[in-house]
Amino acid sequence: MGKVIVVTSGKGGVGKTTSSAALGAALAQNGEKVVVVDFDVGLRNLDLVMGAERRVVYDLVNVIQGEAKLTQALIRDKRVETLYLLPASQTRDKDNLTPEGVEKVITALKNAFDWVICDSPAGIERGATLAMRHADVAIVVTNPEVSSVRDSDRIIGLLDSKTLKAENGERIEKHLLLTRYDAARAERGDMLKVEDVLEILSIPLLGIIPESMDVLRASNVGAPVTLADGRSAPALAYFEATRRLKGETLPVTVPGEKRSFLGKIFGRKAA
């Protein structure tokens, strides 16, 4: 039985789709069977970021409406053979996403894959709540910036009330993925500190992804950044986050710092 992950944020443009693609690819590059599901009906972009935009035949709405079988809608990645994409519909309205339909699709995917990664649309409407509904684990993507942190807090509230796990009185596992982290701005003190964001949101840190040209370049060529350049700083950060997602305990690398974040906290020498 696979694990269902929702990548969510509330705010748009913080890196949900980039992170969904990168984490999905990183897991698949380690041999895990992964499907990344685009829930942004009407404004799909995961296909474009993953370089599969010319190969979309059927989509999530087609499957939910019974117009296509799930296997026909899944697109296998051309680079990593255990990586699949289930695209969102570009032309349909998101009212076509029914709770029953989504449940059926997620259940089927859970049986066939190790990881089901749901790329949530921005906002707190139907698309976003349906994307998080069946999640075992939530990844809250946040930029070190006031409006993003505020929206993340709102989303954490929804995760604790609107998900199936929450309704059943269980705890949904939540992780913070800090993206677009600018080491130079952090150095100057012009950016919210990692510690500040963690203190405000009080959920464990999955990783810190540095702001990087490599992310833009990867989306230009249609490849998750872990595939476009696996040695780049953001790719290494995503690989690290993936290991943590799989249960490993390891110190978080802070971009621009030699010593790890935890190493800095616990390993600080007395001055």
Add this chain to the structure above:
Amino acid sequence: MNPFRFFSRAQSAPAARERLQVLLAHERAATGDSDLVNKLRDEILKAISKHMQVDDEKVSIKMERGAQVSTLAVDIEIPFNAGKKAA
């Protein structure tokens, strides 16, 4: 080593531009249900199901939308006794 690393030294923006042009050309054509590839896909399946019971699980459809040429590959498993049902 990593081929993408080599290419990333070259500009990636032209690739972005080209990909967007092809994609948007297809998406704009698709509004109003005039997308030829989709139409062909649906009509091929309809024509075949007239003559035999099409098992959805045995149908694989692949598309590749290009700037000049798009390809549509419909792969259908036809069982030995499929014709009898229609007869």
